[in-house]
Amino acid sequence: MPKRRPVAKRAAAAAPGGPGPVRVTRRVHFNAAHRLYNPAFGKDWNRRQYGPCANPNSHGHNYVVEVTVSGRPDPDSGFTFDLGKLKRILQRSVVDPCDHRNLNEDVPFLKGVIPTAENLAVAFWAEIAPRIRTGRLHCVRLYETPRNFVEYFGPETDPE
Ligand SMILES: [Zn+2]
Numbered sequence: 001m002p003k004r005r006p007v008a009k010r011a012a013a014a015a016p017g018g019p020g021p022v023r024v025t026r027r028v029h030f031n032a033a034h035r036l037y038n039p040a041f042g043k044d045w046n047r048r049q050y051g052p053c054a055n056p057n058s059h060g061h062n063y064v065v066e067v068t069v070s071g072r073p074d075p076d077s078g079f080t081f082d083l084g085k086l087k088r089i090l091q092r093s094v095v096d097p098c099d100h101r102n103l104n105e106d107v108p109f110l111k112g113v114i115p116t117a118e119n120l121a122v123a124f125w126a127e128i129a130p131r132i133r134t135g136r137l138h139c140v141r142l143y144e145t146p147r148n149f150v151e152y153f154g155p156e157t158d159p160e
Contacts, residue, residue: 005040007034022080023069023072024081025066026086028087028095030065030100031063032063032099033104034055034103035053035059038052055122065124067128068139069081069135071136074134093128093131093134094124109126109127110123121152129154131147137159
């Protein structure tokens with residue numbers, strides 16, 4: 001049989017500058033309780049702002065987190081980022097600390113954070129990004145309900 005070149009090499013040969021980045025995504029779930037309440041303001045402000053989400057005894061969500069890494073596929077492995085490795089990173093940095101927890105009380109890296117979906121996405125980014133050493137973290141998408149989600153694309157970078 002004739003020897004065939006690996007797909008990535010053939011694709012690269014087809015594009016003069018080589019292939020562009022390919023994004024890979026892993027989805028994880030966790031269940032957690034939270035309460036939206038800003039202690040800098042009074043009960044009425046919090047009630048107006050957050051409605052029943054400010055109720056004192058918390059409530060729960062089935063959170064879904066989708067994390068995307070962007071990069072050029074490695075010519076040897078064909079992977080942008082090993083999804084098995086991404087699974088383990090997300091388990092350690094998000095699922096293990098948050099699953100079946102109260103996000104206001106139990107998670108050290110959320111201390112002092114009002115656990116809105118926006119703030120959670122930013123906090124998860126900070127936990128995940130240092131562990132991504134191949135390619136770069138592109139997006140943290142967090143679903144608080146099947147219809148409500150937020151996306152975070154990382155901190156502002158200083159213009160050069
Ligand atoms: Zn809620």
